Amino acid sequence: MEKTKRYIIATAGILLHLMLGSTYAWSVYRNPILQETGWDQAPVAFAFSLAIFCLGLSAAFMGNLVEQYGPRLTGTVSAILYASGNMLTGLAIDRKEIWLLYIGYGVIGGLGLGAGYITPISTIIKWFPDKRGMATGFAIMGFGFASLLTSPIAQWLIETEGLVATFYLLGLIYLIVMLFASQLIIKPTAAEIAILDKKRLQNNSYLIEGMTAKEALKTKSFYCLWVILFINITCGLGLISVVAPMAQDLTGMSPEMSAIVVGAMGIFNGFGRLVWASLSDYIGRRVTVILLFLVSIIMTISLIFAHSSLIFMISIATLMTCYGAGFSLIPPYLSDLFGAKELATLHGYILTAWAIAALTGPMLLSITVEWTHNYLLTLCVFIVLYILGLMVALRLKK
DSSP, X not given: OHHHHHHXXXXXXXXXXXXXXXXXXXXXXXXXXXXXXXXXXXXXXXXXXXXXXXXXXXXXXXXXXXXXXXXXXXXXXXXXXXXXXXXXXXXXXXXXXXXXXXXXXXXXXXXXXXXXXXXXXXXXXXXXXXXXXXXXXXXXXXXXXXXXXXXXXXXXXXXXXXXXXXXXXXXXXXXXXXXXXXXXXXXXXXXHHHHHOGGGXXXXXXXXXXXXXXXXXXXXXXXXXXXXXXXXXXXXXXXXXXXXHHHHHHHOOOHHHHHHHHHHHHHHHHHHHHHHHHHHHHHOHHHHHHHHHHHHHHHHHHHHTOOSHHHHHHHHHHHHHHHHHHHHHHHHHHHHHHOSTTHHHHHHHHTHHHHHHHHXXXXXXXXXXXXXXXXXXXXXXXXXXXXXXXXXXXXXXX
């Protein structure tokens, strides 16, 4: 019974993340918004960066609420905020008020993203004490794959119903689906964990022992993980923001083909979250993270010499699996180091790295490209960052 129950809860977590991950489809809305409102590209792009920034801040705060009041409450809050943010985005476009776009999509929607992102992860890890990496990978995989589902639906709605109506309709869909999924996500009892993992039957330390968030924040290991996540997201977001023009400049790839590459990145982003996290259950988190950075270094170097489309696509696809992996490896690694006692709180705190990286990655890339008018310096900077991440990973335990 308990094993059936945990898969239902895991499915609910995936469903919740599928709705939230629709934010990765923002590029689908960009040109229609520009055409509808006459706004410049930079202010519109800032709305997405603001949303990711607020995601990180919200997750830091909401993680503690997940521990205190349970995932149902934070999931419900997320549904209301994220749906409202999308609907306010429609209103902002209709009235051509850029400040309302920032408040609606950037702040309110971003806060909803953070609340929902943090909601299922620690709970699902507790339901899968025997397969923490795989469970986290499945939950977070939904966030990575979401753009593949949302992009064609949003494009169809824009063409048939109009841009403003699209945000209203999607907001309503998000509200209904997320409210439903949130009610299914509940924490396991100590007795249920003991049944799920026979090895912990005599000593169920997994749930009741471990460091508090305050104690963990005093350790070097927590900040090492923060740096690892920050570097991985900074480089990943930087690459995501320029994959299409980079492909055209480095390999002479056609705009149509580069657009296909951009669309396919979502597959590898989601795939990497599951595969790398599942691998870590067998070879350990530390070895997996070290391997992750080694692969990232090699693939980034290969981009510098990627004069063929095939090499470029293989390198980018692999780097996207590494980018997605960072999100799914951190929660079980936190659990390994500090226990699951206040895992949601710790996960929320460490996601502040995502907030800062959302601003740092694209900004770093823009500065280096504008200065040199090519991508060589940018890729070299990313290689240095990955090497730094590798050095930090080598200092970690487990």
